[in-house]
Amino acid sequence: xxxxxxxxxxxxxxxxxxxxxxxxxxxxxxxxxxxxxxxxxxxxxxxxxxxxxxxxxxxxxxxxxxxxxxxxxxxxxxxxxxxxxxxxxxxxxxxxxxxxxxxxxxxxxxxxxxxxxxxxxxxxxxxxxxxxxxxxxxxxxxxxxxxxxxxxxxxxxxxxxxxxxxxxxxxxxxxxxxxxxxxxxxxxxxxxxxxxxxxxxxxxxxxxxxxx
Amino acid sequence: xxxxxxxxxxxxxxxxxxxxxxxxxxxxxxxxxxxxxxxxxxxxxxxxxxxxxxxxxxxxxxxxxxxxxxxxxxxxxxxxxxxxxxxxxxxxxxxxxxxxxxxxxxxxxxxxxxxxxxxxxxxxxxxxxxxxxxxxxxxxxxxxxxxxxxxxxxxxxxxxxxxxxxxxxxxxxxxxxxxxxxxxxxxxxxxxxxxxxxxxxxxxxxxxxxxxxxxxxxxxxxxxxxxxxxxxxxxxxxxxxxxxxxxxxxxxxxxxxxxxxxxxxxxxxxxxxxxxxxxxxxxxxxxxxxxxxxxxxxxxxxxxxxxxxxxxxxxxxxxxxxxxxxxxxxxxxxxxxxxxxxxxxxxxxxxxxxxxxxxxxxxxxxxxxxxxxxxxxxxxxxxxxxxxxxxxxxxxxxxxxxxxxxxxxxxxxxxxxxxxxxxxxxxxxxxxxxxxxxxxxxxxxxxxxxxxxxxxxxxxxxxxxxx
Ligand code: SF4
Numbered sequence: 001x002x003x004x005x006x007x008x009x010x011x012x013x014x015x016x017x018x019x020x021x022x023x024x025x026x027x028x029x030x031x032x033x034x035x036x037x038x039x040x041x042x043x044x045x046x047x048x049x050x051x052x053x054x055x056x057x058x059x060x061x062x063x064x065x066x067x068x069x070x071x072x073x074x075x076x077x078x079x080x081x082x083x084x085x086x087x088x089x090x091x092x093x094x095x096x097x098x099x100x101x102x103x104x105x106x107x108x109x110x111x112x113x114x115x116x117x118x119x120x121x122x123x124x125x126x127x128x129x130x131x132x133x134x135x136x137x138x139x140x141x142x143x144x145x146x147x148x149x150x151x152x153x154x155x156x157x158x159x160x161x162x163x164x165x166x167x168x169x170x171x172x173x174x175x176x177x178x179x180x181x182x183x184x185x186x187x188x189x190x191x192x193x194x195x196x197x198x199x200x201x202x203x204x205x206x207x208x209x210x211x212x
Numbered sequence: 213x214x215x216x217x218x219x220x221x222x223x224x225x226x227x228x229x230x231x232x233x234x235x236x237x238x239x240x241x242x243x244x245x246x247x248x249x250x251x252x253x254x255x256x257x258x259x260x261x262x263x264x265x266x267x268x269x270x271x272x273x274x275x276x277x278x279x280x281x282x283x284x285x286x287x288x289x290x291x292x293x294x295x296x297x298x299x300x301x302x303x304x305x306x307x308x309x310x311x312x313x314x315x316x317x318x319x320x321x322x323x324x325x326x327x328x329x330x331x332x333x334x335x336x337x338x339x340x341x342x343x344x345x346x347x348x349x350x351x352x353x354x355x356x357x358x359x360x361x362x363x364x365x366x367x368x369x370x371x372x373x374x375x376x377x378x379x380x381x382x383x384x385x386x387x388x389x390x391x392x393x394x395x396x397x398x399x400x401x402x403x404x405x406x407x408x409x410x411x412x413x414x415x416x417x418x419x420x421x422x423x424x425x426x427x428x429x430x431x432x433x434x435x436x437x438x439x440x441x442x443x444x445x446x447x448x449x450x451x452x453x454x455x456x457x458x459x460x461x462x463x464x465x466x467x468x469x470x471x472x473x474x475x476x477x478x479x480x481x482x483x484x485x486x487x488x489x490x491x492x493x494x495x496x497x498x499x500x501x502x503x504x505x506x507x508x509x510x511x512x513x514x515x516x517x518x519x520x521x522x523x524x525x526x527x528x529x530x531x532x533x534x535x536x537x538x539x540x541x542x543x544x545x546x547x548x549x550x551x552x553x554x555x556x557x558x559x560x561x562x563x564x565x566x567x568x569x570x571x572x573x574x575x576x577x578x579x580x581x582x583x584x585x586x587x588x589x590x591x592x593x594x595x596x597x598x599x600x601x602x603x604x605x606x607x608x609x610x611x612x613x614x615x616x617x618x619x620x621x622x623x624x625x626x627x628x629x630x631x632x633x634x635x636x637x638x639x640x641x642x643x644x645x646x647x648x649x650x651x652x653x654x655x656x657x658x659x660x661x662x663x664x665x666x667x668x669x670x671x672x673x674x675x676x677x678x679x
Binding site: 016017018020022023026027028030031032033034035045051054055083084085088089090091092093096111113114115118119122123172173174185186189190192193195196199200203206207208209210211212 | 229239241260266277291342471528530646647649
């Protein structure tokens with residue numbers, strides 16, 4: 001997993017609430033047995049005018065000119081600003097994989113769906129919860145200024161705007177540590193292997209049927 | 213000792229280790245796997261040279277991509293086939309028990325876990341699928357995980373978790389005729405919204421819940437995720453214990469007695485405090501139908517499509533307008549005047565034997581309306597299918613004009629050949645009415661099995677209480 005420290009990136013706005021994981025990456029792309037290559041199909045149904053299927057050459061497909069990520073000014077965006085309950089729906093980790101593969105490293109919203117929020121951290125994406133008024137402000141500034149960028153500093157837990165405003169956000173200390181250091185959860189957990197074995201020993205005594 | 217909620221009991225009994233910030237290593241008793249969210253996890257294990265920590269904890273089945281007809285011919289779509297083959301190969305390689313496509317025990321992962329007794333009271337149950345909340349019906353702590361976590365559970369038998377807040381959803385009062393667990397679930401989501409349960413583990417309690425069968429409790433807990441909660445649960449009682457008894461993976465003999473004694477404690481203590489309590493009057497709940505593209509966009513069958521013009525919140529109004537445009541509906545249309553093209557009875561929400569019985573009771577002796585292009589009944593597992601056939605339910609459905617299929621997820625998410633065409637409207641017993649969920653451009657209305665069967669007969673939504 002890549003480390004996440006400071007990100008200075010172009011911002012793209014996705015101005016609708018309850019963006020679900022089916023919208024982020026439609027189910028036909030879940031048939032892949034790989035982790036990468038989902039970027040061209042991020043928001044597939046909104047982004048293209050035709051129907052996408054896995055294995056298609058996406059470069060020749062007709063783009064939906066009304067979809068925000070197709071506008072020239074947002075090409076190369078690394079930070080997505082979104083509305084409440086972003087990532088609701090299924091547990092598919094293909095959603096953060098697709099965002100990451102497209103180039104997003106951070107998503108800012110007033111709230112996120114729980115499993116999606118978790119999955120982001122496991123894949124080196126930082127989901128940032130800001131207040132509804134703060135997110136509103138980021139939307140209006142993004143719309144108003146072409147080339148609008150934000151600086152996300154994970155260590156300092158801050159989002160800074162080009163106009164000098166600084167918004168602070170909360171992040172779980174353990175997740176922050178893992179993201180800052182690009183650490184793999186499994187390796188960390190296996191440092192507790194003795195404790196897991198001791199726990200199993202106790203449970204085998206008290207609830208043996210669990211181990212049948 | 214202070215009074216504890218069921219969630220706190222389940223949490224406490226699975227703690228392996230807690231960091232100073234509260235991040236907890238939680239032991240996982242049962243891990244269910246399917247073909248869509250596991251290939252990358254197995255790949256990760258292989259790359260790191262790791263092995264599953266405890267093989268017996270795992271049970272795998274392919275469900276999302278399996279065809280519901282002509283199964284002997286295999287899977288036609290090469291990409292679907294590759295995913296199912298990959299699960300077979302991974303299970304063989306690592307030694308994980310799997311019910312293959314030809315096995316009568318194959319079915320939707322959330323149907324077969326309970327059916328086999330692989331889901332037991334007091335367990336932690338996880339699966340790379342959000343509807344794992346279903347298993348909470350057994351007084352278990354059950355929730356969906358992502359693929360990285362699938363790999364984590366395979367390798368360590370644990371998950372890194374933070375404790376959720378607790379919410380009690382209290383439904384007292386007796387349910388009226390024709391009102392089901394599905395209607396309770398939709399009414400709860402209508403009340404608290406699809407984000408209302410975010411950060412919470414929900415315990416469903418009250419007289420209306422106690423009166424539900426295990427099938428009904430599973431339907432309810434299944435939909436907890438649609439209310440934003442990771443987990444839903446119901447306390448253990450005689451109904452739970454009677455259901456579990458004698459199932460293949462359940463304990464037997466002396467161990468059964470020991471287990472039952474232990475499970476009797478799986479309820480919230482008198483006076484236990486929840487972070488939030490939501491109350492509903494069961495007697496006031498009517499059969500529900502969704503009208504939009506989120507499960508919270510729901511009304512009673514005797515109601516009308518809501519009017520965005522009356523919504524003051526501009527973000528919500530925009531969402532409603534977009535949903536109505538997508539659904540091809542006019543504000544203020546009575547729900548019972550909306551015609552449907554297809555009917556789907558199935559999915560991990562409503563494909564158990566009781567669901568099929570209820571739908572068959574409505575269909576019996578009647579004909580599917582000529583305007584209906586397809587009415588599908590897809591049992592949740594091979595064993596549900598067999599039992600239904602033993603009871604003659606298949607005949608009732610077929611004689612009424614429904615198609616009787618092989619088990620799987622089917623048109624719940626249209627990863628196999630069963631799907632809606634653009635613009636088609638479906639009465640569906642599944643759990644998500646998102647845009648494109650049942651096929652690109654498809655329009656989904658979530659209902660109970662009784663309501664779906666009645667819509668198939670009438671050709672439009674009808675109030676099953678008057679049907
Ligand atoms: S039936 Fe539908 S919701 Fe349930 S596991 Fe299958 S796809 Fe998911």
